[in-house]
Amino acid sequence: MPRPGERTGPGPAPARAAGGDLGWALGVVFRAYVKSSSAVLHDLPGGPRGHQVLAAAVEATPESQISLARRLGIDKTVMTYLIDDLERAGLVERRANPDDRRHKTIVATDHGHQVWSATRDRLEQAEKHLLGPLQPTDREALRSLLFQLADQAQAVDPVVDTCQIVSDIAADGQPHEPADGPH
Amino acid sequence: MPRPGERTGPGPAPARAAGGDLGWALGVVFRAYVKSSSAVLHDLPGGPRGHQVLAAAVEATPESQISLARRLGIDKTVMTYLIDDLERAGLVERRANPDDRRHKTIVATDHGHQVWSATRDRLEQAEKHLLGPLQPTDREALRSLLFQLADQAQAVDPVVDTCQIVSDIAADGQPHEPADGPH
DNA sequence: TATTGTTATACTCTATAACTATA
């Protein structure tokens, strides 16, 4: 009767037992965030992602749709629909970049500024609610760690993706720097 | 020109600037996890979630589909399809609970034990890859914080969901439109 | 030729509703 993977210890954590990998925790927390933030931003086209795009439109530095899409992890076609909705709602405008007329920069309207300010406040409340169970110190620690990881994940060339990771692992079991390479 | 939300400081973090809410970081990290773990578990039906179900089936304590679905955040109908695939692959079996024949417990076959052991190892490699940018101490800290949050989120009655959160926020937070009744 | 952005299409994933069998 083989029992290849007995739990390492008699630790209590019952929830951790069955789905106890990092992916489970990440998924639960991420879904909880999407749920609460979507509820709080129900009147904003695109929900949480609509807010992210609107936030980018409010920023001083304009940005093309494509770079925005890459940064936010949204497909460029989805970005088109998302901006369509935001534009229909009078929150943002598309403006062709004179330097390169292929690029369009997204800028927020006055109404967009107001809506963004209000929704941002609500979003902060939702985040507080989500991080409520943690000590204040731990909340900042979690934010910091997540941003470190996210920045790093974004810094890696998004084009070089899973294939590289797989072959890294298959190679010697210890994936090191992804480096640039054809996949 | 109202500029309601100027950045708090001249900090560098350019990626943090535009999508710089917690949701952005969570999304990036979560997608990176799903991407790498899916690639590593490409031969396992259901990918990362298939692994979670298989892990539950390997556990000593059996569990009904419905409680498993709730714990993993999967719809019960999706759980049916997921188990269908795992069963077709010969990894798990459905067994009617004699005490209550409505419930079916999912148990892993011998083959399921072997596959689970192997995929678990690969998943750990993928996690190491994901958490690579962090200091060893920080990796454990992040895991701990995420599990705290996830356990808490799961502990809250899953039925009481967004409406509760919305009214919570409306109660002590910004006085915005309270939830428009039950929808 | 390559890239941005759009459109149309197809696909995947998920949720809703109706049904059964058990309790």
Add this chain to the structure above:
DNA sequence: TATAGTTATAGAGTATAACAATA
């Protein structure tokens, strides 16, 4: 009546491919 599980269906979300405009 209520719950666990299944099935069929519809829906939301996403990705793929072709295209026009611009470089």
